[in-house]
Amino acid sequence: MLSDLKRIPTIAVYGLTGCAGELLVILENLDKLLPFVKLRSFPFAQSHNEITPVDIALIEGSVSQPHDLEKLKEIRARSRWLVAVGNCAVWGCVQAEGCKRFSLTEMVSSVYGNDSKIAAMESKPLADHVKVDVKLSGCPINASQFLAVVASLLKDNLPYITHKPLCLECKLKENPCVLIEKNLPCLGPVTAAGCGALCPSMGAACYGCWGPCETPQMDAMATVLLEKGFQFDEVLGRLTTFGAPHDLFKRMSEFKTAEN
Ligand code: SF4
Ligand code: SF4
Incomplete structure (x- = not known):
């Protein structure tokens, strides 16, 4: 022990x-x-x-x-x-x-x-x-x-690791929001905190390398990015590179079919 x-x-x-x-x-x-x-x-x-x-x-x-x-x-x-x-x-x-x-x-x-x-x-x-x-x-x-x-x-203790969204760390640093102010496809709302909001702190969009946060609202994130003019394949690619809920591909495909 x-x-x-x-x-x-x-x-x-x-x-x-x-x-x-x-x-x-x-x-x-x-x-x-x-x-x-x-x-x-x-x-x-x-x-x-x-x-x-x-x-x-x-x-x-x-x-x-x-x-x-x-x-x-x-x-x-x-x-x-x-x-x-x-x-x-x-x-x-x-x-x-x-x-x-x-x-x-x-x-x-x-x-x-x-x-x-x-x-x-x-x-x-x-x-x-x-x-x-x-x-x-x-x-x-x-x-x-x-x-x-x-x-x-x-010390025989299970560690506490937060899986809150990255936006929380970003806001604590008082960074300007690159999603809103620069129209960059930032995945902060659906990505787990932990890196200290490294990319947005440098004025770049988060591409989700920490993996999804707890209960990520992927559909809402996809809707925001599509409304901002990003292409469907780019949105799907960004949302799924580092880990995504298993049914996201299916949901996104249905979304695309409904759009067409
Ligand atoms: S820049 Fe990205 S991580 Fe920071 S608040 Fe905006 S969406 Fe969230
Ligand atoms: S891409 Fe990775 S290192 Fe950059 S802000 Fe997102 S989670 Fe942090």
């Missing part, structure tokens, strides 16, 4: 299908963690790794191949807390959204050619397969938020 103060807590870091962005953030911040934990495994960063029970397993990437699933279940079975780290692990991200639009065969052949022997499966977030204790969004994750999550777990 982490509450056993005589024992140094153990962590392990793994990657499934993803770009390694989260692994890099963790690597960059490892020196802040190592005084408090023992690192049992981090195949991305070191060659000697142990397969052993750990207190905290941090996993980046989505489940997109059978060996991802096998690995995920094996890690889950020997970890006290399992943290889905980053948008691929939490939402499935680009690869999962692609699977909602195209067949697996179309996706595999377009990337690897028709003779590919790649064993692909429909790309999904971790929680679709195993119990996930903490979902830490971001593309990539915010280092401070990541360290706060680990600190909380080391």
Whole structure:
């Protein structure tokens, strides 16, 4: 147990299908963690790794191949807390959204050619397969938020992570609204807070890389963007790149049919 103060807590870091962005953030911040934990495994960063029970397993990437699933279940079975780290692990991200639009065969052949022997499966977030204790969004994750999550777990507490809309952070910073004032397609109203409203603070539109906020009003967001003159395909693409409710494609297609 982490509450056993005589024992140094153990962590392990793994990657499934993803770009390694989260692994890099963790690597960059490892020196802040190592005084408090023992690192049992981090195949991305070191060659000697142990397969052993750990207190905290941090996993980046989505489940997109059978060996991802096998690995995920094996890690889950020997970890006290399992943290889905980053948008691929939490939402499935680009690869999962692609699977909602195209067949697996179309996706595999377009990337690897028709003779590919790649064993692909429909790309999904971790929680679709195993119990996930903490979902830490971001593309990539915010280092401070990541360290706060680990600190909380080391004290045996599940961390509080807000999934309120990004507009809340943006307003607290008193940024001018780029959606209203510059007519930019900002996704702040449907995106989870956590990045500190990075893009609108620089005068740019949020493109939703933190994934959807709690109860995102996607239909209303789509209506606003279409009314502002953005094309249907652009709106659909923006709303679905980093994670969207499963039925959004269907709803948007109905919307398009009704419009025509
Ligand atoms: S700029 Fe974007 S995030 Fe900021 S208030 Fe406007 S819509 Fe929300
Ligand atoms: S403002 Fe939006 S796109 Fe920019 S970092 Fe934050 S969540 Fe990502």
